[in-house]
Amino acid sequence: MSRKAKYNSKSSNMTGAEMLVQCLADLGVDTVFGYPGGAVLPIYDAIFKQNQVRHILVRHEQGAVHAAEGYARSTGKVGVVLVTSGPGATNSVTGLTDAMMDSVPIVCLTGQVPTHMIGNDAFQEADTVGITRPCTKHNYLVRSVDVLCKTIQDAFYIAKAGRPGPVVVDLPKDIVMSEGKYDKAGSSFNNSKHLSYNPQIEPDPSAISRAIEAMQKAERPILYTGGGIINSGPEASVLLRELAHKTGFPITNTLMGLGSFPASDSQFLGMLGMHGTYEANMAMAECDVMVCIGARFDDRVTGKLSDFSTGSYKIHADIDPSSINKNVSVDVPIIGDSVRIISAMLEAWKTQGNKPNMSRSSPWWKKIEKWRSRECLYYKQSDEVIKPQYAIQRLHELTKNKDVYFTTEVGQHQMWAAQYLRFDEPNRWMTSGGLGTMGYGFPAAMGVQVAHPNSLVIDVAGEASLLMVIQELSTLMQHRLPVKVFLLNNEYMGMVRQWQELFHGGRYSESYMDSLPDFVKLAESFGARGLRASKPADVDKVILEMIDTDGPVIADILVDKETNVYPMIPSGAAHYEMKLGPDHGESEESADGGMASV
Amino acid sequence: MSEKIERHTMSVLVENEPGVLARVIGLFAGRGYNIESLTVAEVDVVENLSRVNLVTTGSPMIIEQIKNQLDRLVPVRTVSDLTAEGSYVERELALIKVVSIGEKRVESLRIADIFRAHVVDSENDSFVFEMTGKPSKIDAFVRLMEPLGLTEISRTGVSAMLRGKRSL
Structure with a gap:
């Protein structure tokens, strides 16, 4: 019997490795990001013998997880990772933690030493389930080939159900080498109810009516929405738009929620939080009814907790009950999926014959317009040096009509990207929010590009972050992934330097990037294209050339070295105490109070 | 807060x-x-x-x-x-070792009786008592045993259950 016929027969003996790969294919997995090693050799052998599942070879396991995150966040599907035991597993920990914090559905398959060697300090052995327990939603050690497929199916269900997250399946080498029966029809593909994990999807109607009652009476309402809208699927964004228009409420998004509501809509106040807009933070501070959907009152959003929006009636809708009443005590908790919650809100709003109760001529909107008129994102343009804000603005202008996806690293460039790129659709913006992982964006962009081979994928990067993961340029070349790196190069760890300037007396301890490579030559050494802009007049030309290049590009944009990100809620300050910065005539004096806060 | x-x-x-x-x-x-x-x-x-x-x-x-x-x-x-x-019931089991002779030994046995503790091991100069009850009852017993030669305590921690017909 040929191998193909063997796979297609309804029930047959296969090795665990063959079962695993077939199971992935049957679950609809088309791509796995991974790196081989001793404990997973049988799995790589099974991958070699088939063509249903594509394997993308990365250059470091952390990159594999971030790539899977980019794949997952741009498609809504589960991202899949395959790494070996020991160092392969430990190298994936940063990516798993990142996915945990930002609720990204990932299944990470890790090799393990054979079961009889577990606990003996075998070569490349690590207690993977022990190490990854706190940084995964759940993890499994497969102890028998008979439960292998069931475990894989379970892992995909857990990764996706409720609040998504990463799941590790640890696979001892003897298990994937032993033979078992693969029976697609007989396994639980049509998921019957899970025994212990069944998140609440439908919101409680009485909570919805309490929320609607408050929303009807609101004089100074605000919608505050986050990544939960995006995780709920594109329908949630459509519904959110309708809710905003039907109520007339102003709306702000978290860093993770950008794109869930169109930035071009006049009701959009921009991002909120530490580097959010002045109008968004002031509206949060002074609102009387706050409607939070799919966000979690992160410390970057609230600022000093005891001064956070003290006068407002708070409605908090989330799929994860543990997100509610964690940092901020709320008046109306609603548990459920965003799509179901917003639908229920809309229905209740409409059946009661409500018109938008927030017209643009209301006192509340007038107040908001006054805050808006401060133009908090204004900056002083220069003819000589490239302002980083200008570079991002031009990048937005020259790509806004294209099919484009953006990822970022972590730091100043990330905040400028969040402020000046404007998203009208969900799933177009991938950034490391919760964990703040430098080196996220470049591999994430690879994953996005794999999922969207014909789209423009741009990693807005800083030079310090990029150097943490630069080896993945080799992956891009091998798999012909034309990712563009838009590198805001200021030769500093910019955000570290900014905090040292503001909170540590300007002592720039170890934040200067000495001995930087020539990024143009670096790109060329991998066979990619390198471009450089050193004057404002070069920026457009470089961007257009970058877009027009077929393969990967590093565009080295030499920006003003000591520009700070504004507006800013200084760490430890209340969210209404925003600093607009020197371009608004404010001083940049350092404040000692912020030193102790993160 | x-x-x-x-x-x-x-x-x-x-x-x-x-x-x-x-x-x-x-x-x-x-x-x-x-x-x-x-x-x-x-x-x-x-x-x-x-x-x-x-x-x-x-x-x-x-x-x-x-x-x-x-x-x-x-x-x-x-x-x-x-x-x-x-409303719920809460119980804990404890083993308590008391090493003493003479008057103290007799007194420990007398108090154990009041607390309905059982003797599960006995030698000429030692008792091991077993008792079940609310943690506060065990605390009280332990306090009384302290001057009477208490040398070792082993407690199981709390086991608990709702009162009435409701179940977990």
Whole structure:
């Protein structure tokens, strides 16, 4: 019997490795990001013998997880990772933690030493389930080939159900080498109810009516929405738009929620939080009814907790009950999926014959317009040096009509990207929010590009972050992934330097990037294209050339070295105490109070 | 936030699989919650379930967090905050060793009788008492044994259950 016929027969003996790969294919997995090693050799052998599942070879396991995150966040599907035991597993920990914090559905398959060697300090052995327990939603050690497929199916269900997250399946080498029966029809593909994990999807109607009652009476309402809208699927964004228009409420998004509501809509106040807009933070501070959907009152959003929006009636809708009443005590908790919650809100709003109760001529909107008129994102343009804000603005202008996806690293460039790129659709913006992982964006962009081979994928990067993961340029070349790196190069760890300037007396301890490579030559050494802009007049030309290049590009944009990100809620300050910065005539004096806060 | 610190007893039904206790304990350690007492044993062989009883302290917001965080663990079937749900019984078993002779020895036996503690081991100069009761009763017994030659205590931690016909 040929191998193909063997796979297609309804029930047959296969090795665990063959079962695993077939199971992935049957679950609809088309791509796995991974790196081989001793404990997973049988799995790589099974991958070699088939063509249903594509394997993308990365250059470091952390990159594999971030790539899977980019794949997952741009498609809504589960991202899949395959790494070996020991160092392969430990190298994936940063990516798993990142996915945990930002609720990204990932299944990470890790090799393990054979079961009889577990606990003996075998070569490349690590207690993977022990190490990854706190940084995964759940993890499994497969102890028998008979439960292998069931475990894989379970892992995909857990990764996706409720609040998504990463799941590790640890696979001892003897298990994937032993033979078992693969029976697609007989396994639980049509998921019957899970025994212990069944998140609440439908919101409680009485909570919805309490929320609607408050929303009807609101004089100074605000919608505050986050990544939960995006995780709920594109329908949630459509519904959110309708809710905003039907109520007339102003709306702000978290860093993770950008794109869930169109930035071009006049009701959009921009991002909120530490580097959010002045109008968004002031509206949060002074609102009387706050409607939070799919966000979690992160410390970057609230600022000093005891001064956070003290006068407002708070409605908090989330799929994860543990997100509610964690940092901020709320008046109306609603548990459920965003799509179901917003639908229920809309229905209740409409059946009661409500018109938008927030017209643009209301006192509340007038107040908001006054805050808006401060133009908090204004900056002083220069003819000589490239302002980083200008570079991002031009990048937005020259790509806004294209099919484009953006990822970022972590730091100043990330905040400028969040402020000046404007998203009208969900799933177009991938950034490391919760964990703040430098080196996220470049591999994430690879994953996005794999999922969207014909789209423009741009990693807005800083030079310090990029150097943490630069080896993945080799992956891009091998798999012909034309990712563009838009590198805001200021030769500093910019955000570290900014905090040292503001909170540590300007002592720039170890934040200067000495001995930087020539990024143009670096790109060329991998066979990619390198471009450089050193004057404002070069920026457009470089961007257009970058877009027009077929393969990967590093565009080295030499920006003003000591520009700070504004507006800013200084760490430890209340969210209404925003600093607009020197371009608004404010001083940049350092404040000692912020030193102790993160 | 100066919220009142409360003491809560919770019962958690978990799937009896390797590492499940590590998940529960890791959650408490990782998030800085208190554990005053924790017991665990298999209670349902057919369904393969274990019951964890735990006593914890925290502000009302923290207690709510603990319950929700426990509920979020995949192998957790149900979490019940017995203190919040109303009336429940709470029992603990203790073994208490008292080493003494003469008057003290007689006195320890007399008090044990009052507390309905049983003697489970006896030599000329020592007793091991077994007693079951509320933790506060055990505390009281231990306090009385201290001057009478108390040398060792072993306590199981709290086991608890709702009163009446309601079940977990």
